[in-house]
Amino acid sequence: MNKKSVRDLDVQGKRVLVRVDFNVPVKGGRVTDDTRIRRALPTVRHLLSEGARPILISHLGRPKGEPDPKYAMDPVAHCLGELLNHQVMKLDAAVGPEVEEELEKWDGRGVVLLENSRFYAGETKNDPDFAQQLASLADLYVNDAFGAAHRAHATTVGVAELLPAAAGLLLEEEIDYLDTVLREPERPFVAILGGAKVSDKLGVIESLLGKADRLLIGGAMCFTFFKAKGYEVGDSLVEDDYLEEAKRLMQEAGDRLVLPVDVVVADRMEEGAASRAVEVNRIPSGMMGLDVSLGTVGLFRGYIDDAKTIFWNGPMGVFEIDAFAGGTEGVAKAVAASEATSVIGGGDSVAAVRKLGLEDEMSFISTGGGASLEYIEGKELPGVAVLPDRED
Numbered sequence: 001m002n003k004k005s006v007r008d009l010d011v012q013g014k015r016v017l018v019r020v021d022f023n024v025p026v027k028g029g030r031v032t033d034d035t036r037i038r039r040a041l042p043t044v045r046h047l048l049s050e051g052a053r054p055i056l057i058s059h060l061g062r063p064k065g066e067p068d069p070k071y072a073m074d075p076v077a078h079c080l081g082e083l084l085n086h087q088v089m090k091l092d093a094a095v096g097p098e099v100e101e102e103l104e105k106w107d108g109r110g111v112v113l114l115e116n117s118r119f120y121a122g123e124t125k126n127d128p129d130f131a132q133q134l135a136s137l138a139d140l141y142v143n144d145a146f147g148a149a150h151r152a153h154a155t156t157v158g159v160a161e162l163l164p165a166a167a168g169l170l171l172e173e174e175i176d177y178l179d180t181v182l183r184e185p186e187r188p189f190v191a192i193l194g195g196a197k198v199s200d201k202l203g204v205i206e207s208l209l210g211k212a213d214r215l216l217i218g219g220a221m222c223f224t225f226f227k228a229k230g231y232e233v234g235d236s237l238v239e240d241d242y243l244e245e246a247k248r249l250m251q252e253a254g255d256r257l258v259l260p261v262d263v264v265v266a267d268r269m270e271e272g273a274a275s276r277a278v279e280v281n282r283i284p285s286g287m288m289g290l291d292v293s294l295g296t297v298g299l300f301r302g303y304i305d306d307a308k309t310i311f312w313n314g315p316m317g318v319f320e321i322d323a324f325a326g327g328t329e330g331v332a333k334a335v336a337a338s339e340a341t342s343v344i345g346g347g348d349s350v351a352a353v354r355k356l357g358l359e360d361e362m363s364f365i366s367t368g369g370g371a372s373l374e375y376i377e378g379k380e381l382p383g384v385a386v387l388p389d390r391e392d
């Protein structure tokens with residue numbers, strides 16, 4: 001990545017405001033999945049070992065621009081303290097005189113965690129006053145929140161314009177892996193796309209068709225393509241507004257676009273529904289396609305086995321229900337077994353890989369759902385664009 005890195009900063013004795021992505025699930029006052037906190041630790045540890053005074057800030061959930069105890073950062077502070085093995089001083093505000101006072105009293109050990117940035121309306125509006133208040137707390141700024149880099153908010157963009165800024169280690173790693181996929185993939189490069197909607201992923205399909213040797217399509221979105229081909233798709237999820245677009249994509253892509261050959265159909269999207277496998281041009285009326293079936297997994301596995309680079313976004317079926325999880329499991333196992341550089345992006349895709357315990361078998365799992373897709377689409381991420389280039 002050509003952006004200045006936290007490693008290039010002289011941080012000794014400095015207050016460093018670090019935008020992290022601690023937007024984690026919380027239930028009953030406890031963090032139920034600490035992945036995002038763990039992924040931010042390398043940057044925090046680097047800063048501590050260099051003698052910096054890290055001041056961390058993140059958003060959590062979707063409070064409406066004012067304090068809401070439901071979204072307070074206390075559970076995150078507790079979890080961070082356990083993982084980091086250093087003192088975490090959690091403050092009850094993100095800016096203002098009380099924060100400045102606490103920071104003056106701070107003995108400089110451990111880290112400070114500020115309160116939820118979205119307790120302030122200025123955060124999502126990228127309000128200059130709020131950004132200025134944040135900037136006044138620190139000497140330097142580091143952005144390690146890849147998952148929020150597609151948002152032009154005060155903590156991702158505003159404050160980066162006011163302080164000497166750099167990218168954190170996770171942000172750097174995310175961009176480097178996605179660049180491997182986008183810019184210099186070792187070939188064959190196989191992209192796998194699934195999930196619910198074609199409309200969500202049109203930009204991603206378009207971008208990947210320009211780069212990948214094969215684009216394997218599963219999930220609900222394949223039924224829009226099948227309907228565009230003139231097949232009966234029963235009650236499967238179809239976006240009728242996108243039939244022309246699907247036709248155009250199939251024409252442009254030719255045999256680089258690979259669709260399923262068989263699917264699992266059922267009369268209801270429920271555990272225990274009577275289900276069976278059918279060929280894709282024989283979906284009975286009244287039934288809906290909820291997963292890809294064995295023939296498709298075998299077909300996809302052939303491409304995956306030969307691949308040198310793999311990007312995967314979107315489950316192959318309704319993996320939340322065991323009866324329709326087989327396609328996603330089969331593809332996940334094939335990707336896990338492959339020697340290729342494999343990058344997994346997207347909230348539900350990552351959840352599926354985790355559920356199968358295959359995270360460690362993948363080369364890289366992105367922490368950014370929306371951010372990784374926007375980057376793959378070729379969009380500029382405001383939180384990255386604002387960072388200064390490396391001087392070398």
Ligand code: ADP
Nearest residue numbers: 195196219220289290314317318346347348349
């Ligand atoms: P990601 O978060 O990885 O980008 P999406 O949000 O696009 O993925 O899609 C995930 C959702 O798609 C899952 O909730 C899954 O149940 C749903 N899905 C996958 N296949 C089908 C299908 N055939 N019919 C209906 N929903 C599906």
Ligand code: MG
Nearest residue numbers: 346347348349
């Ligand atoms: Mg999703």
